[in-house]
Every structure is written in structure tokens, then in C-alpha cells.
């Protein structure tokens with residue numbers, strides 16, 4: 560009986576997939592048809608603007624009216640809900656803060672799934688729990704449409720200049736259709752495997768970034784207390800084995816580099832709250848897979864502590880300032 564259920568389930572699955580793929584052919588042939596975009600925040604706004612620059616008409620929605628107003632100047636059509644976006648566009652990109660927001664935008668009372676067309680391509684670029692991506696993919700497939708997770712690496716600057724890296728999970732045959740759109744917003748579009756693997760790559764990268772940023776901040780702080788000039792110390796680290804992105808591209812010490820958040824009182828960049836969220840996702844995944852991640856776990860606690868102590872809205876490199884304050888307690 561169980562085997563029968565499995566077989567009929569997979570027959571249903573392949574008939575849905577076939578149906579979806581037929582519709583996909585007509586979808587990708589109409590390459591400059593409108594693109595839906597949901598979530599016009601720090602990242603979504605410049606990403607959607609790059610689609611407009613590439614000649615795509617954009618149908619947009621954000622739950623925050625100010626975000627919509629700011630985007631209206633681009634000539635995009637603003638609608639009232641995610642379901643209205645799905646009514647007008649058969650390729651939709653979502654860029655939302657968290658798993659809960661994504662669940663709401665897809666499956667809520669006025670969510671995308673209320674009016675999604677068969678064969679639509681739905682790409683979620685938010686950083687969320689890979690398990691949630693898989694659940695959303697199942698719900699989307701039941702409607703005869705296709706879901707891919709495509710979280711990004713690179714901050715607001717890369718979103719503006721169209722230089723993001725997309726890590727894409729989902730059915731491989733759909734990758735080219737996704738790449739056509741993602742290439743308007745990113746310099747690298749990398750296929751990672753089945754749905755959820757884009758998120759897996761993203762949260763692994765951010766866990767390493769968090770660890771290396773804390774390591775760079777505490778190393779720089781120790782060197783300064785030992786009497787070293789911070790610029791000189793950064794120069795030596797960057798020509799030695801301690802070099803990493805946090806030391807040579809995004810140094811957390813004010814005065815060491817220009818054009819990074821540490822040069823601007825840690826404004827802009829990648830917020831401490833978002834880093835704490837991503838580390839929480841990494842910890843959930845580590846628990847689910849019984850993977851020991853002692854430094855990832857410690858980093859999560861450090862960033863949560865920072866959120867509780869007034870650093871929530873600052874860039875995550877403000878861990879340097881946080882450590883300096885802690886030592887004065």
C-alpha cells in the first residue's frame with residue numbers, strides 16, 4: 560500500500576512537472592513579459608531597478624507603503640498584494656527578510672499561491688531556512704508552478720551595481736530560465752543542486768563570514784592594545800596567513816579602509832540583526848543534521864548579545880566596537 564502511494568505520488572509529481580514544463584516553454588519564449596517583484600527593501604529595491612534597466616516591465620509589491628512609493632518613480636506598476644502580482648506576472652522574484660515573511664507572501668490569505676498561473680517560475684532570493692524552501696517548493700508544485708531558492712551573497716553595493724552572486728537550488732532544467740533573470744542582477748549565478756541547496760550554501764558562507772569577522776575584530780583589537788598601528792597591522796595580516804575578506808575588504812576598524820561601514824559609524828552594509836538571523840538558521844540546520852559547529856554557535860550568541868545591547872541596526876562589523884566596549888566594563 561505504501562509502495563502504491565509512493566508510486567501514485569511520483570506519477571502525480573511527474574505529470575505536474577510535465578504540465579509545468581509545457582507551460583514553462585511558452586513562459587521563457589516571452590522573455591520581456593512583466594516580472595513580479597515582492598519585497599522592495601535595502602536589497603530588493605536596487606535588484607528590481609536592475610530588472611527595469613534591462614528592459615523588463617516590473618509589477619511590484621511591498622507590505623510597507625513607503626517602499627512602494629519610492630519604487631514607483633521607476634515606472635513600475637505597484638499592486639496591492641502578492642496574489643495581484645501573481646495575477647499579472649508568470650515570473651516572480653521575492654526578496655523578504657525571514658522565513659515567516661516568505662511563508663506569508665507565498666501561502667498567506669493574499670499570497671502568491673492564491674492566483675499563481677500554471678507554469679509560473681517563482682524565485683525566492685530571501686535568506687531563509689532551507690527546510691522552509693523545500694516546503695514552499697512542494698506547495699508551489701501542487702499548483703503546477705516551479706519554485707527555486709536563489710539567495711544572494713554581496714551587500715547593498717553589489718545589489719546596486721548588479722554584481723550579486725546567486726546560489727540557486729531547484730530543478731536543473733529550470734536553471735537557464737532563472738539565470739536569464741538573475742543575470743540582470745548578478746555577476747555570478749551558480750547552480751547548487753536540488754531545492755534548498757542554494758540556502759544551504761548561503762548559510763554556510765555566512766556562518767564562516769561571522770566567525771572570520773569576530774576573529775578579525777578581536778585580533779585587530781589585541782594588536783592595537785599591544786601598541787600596533789591598526790593600518791600597519793591590517794597590512795601585515797593581509798600579506799600573511801591570517802588574511803581573509805573581513806581583514807582585506809571589509810576591515811572592521813575605523814580608519815583602516817575607506818568606503819566600508821566601519822568608516823561610516825557602521826551605517827549601511829549588512830545589519831547585525833540579519834547576521835544573527837542567518838546564524839540562527841545555521842544552528843537550526845546544524846541541529847537537524849547533528850553537525851558540531853562550536854564556533855558557529857558562539858558567533859550566534861555574540862551577535863544576539865549585540866542585538867540586545869543596541870547594535871541591532873548597525874553593520875555586523877560593529878562587533879569590533881562591541882568588543883572595545885565590553886573590555887571597558
Ligand code: NAD
Nearest residue numbers: 598599600601602603621622623656660685686714715829
Ligand atoms: P529589508 O528588511 O531591507 O527589506 C525587506 C522588505 O520586505 C521590506 O521592505 C519589507 O517591508 C518587505 N516585506 C516583509 N514582509 C513582506 C511581505 N509579506 N510581503 C511583501 N513585502 C514584505 O531586508 P534586505 O536587507 O533587503 O534583505 C532581504 C533578504 O536578503 C534577507 O533575507 C537578508 O538576509 C538577505 N540579504 C541581505 C543582504 C544585505 O546586505 N542587506 C545581503 C545578502 C542577503
